[in-house]
Amino acid sequence: MRVVNIHEAKTQLSRLGEQAAGGESFLIAKAGKPMVKVTALDAPATPKRLGFLTGEIDVPEDFDRMGDDVIASMFGHDRQRRANAL
Template sequence: MQTVNIHNAKTNLSRLVDRAAKGEPFIIAKAGKPLVKVVPIDQPTTAQMRRVGFMAGQFSVPDDFDRMGDEEIEQLFDMNT
């Protein structure tokens, strides 16, 4: 994400806003310290975005998960003969 200083942002505001509206957010900084983030108005908020791991803690994996179905697989591939 592009960071621009406040003077540069004032000078190029139209161009920067056009880019942000097209999905390229940017950060405005003052003396190198980030102050604000400019994003399109219709960009989903963090709360609206789908979280990865939303089912975390709702189920558990059995200890023998990596060995489940061994017998059936051996029979299918006839591994014991």
């Protein structure tokens, strides 16, 4: 494994980071003594996409009106009075 002194690591961090992300791990040393191992993370290559639960759950047709009566009563409105006004 490649050993890089701390001064070189500071001046070449961008390049060294790209190499580590590509699978080339390395050690950072100070006065010849290894201090840190730099290696790529085990992160997924592609992020999860929206819609991953398609077909797994059912959303009611009236989901955007659920609880209307409770909300209206909290504000002092009666749904029947409102319907009659229309």
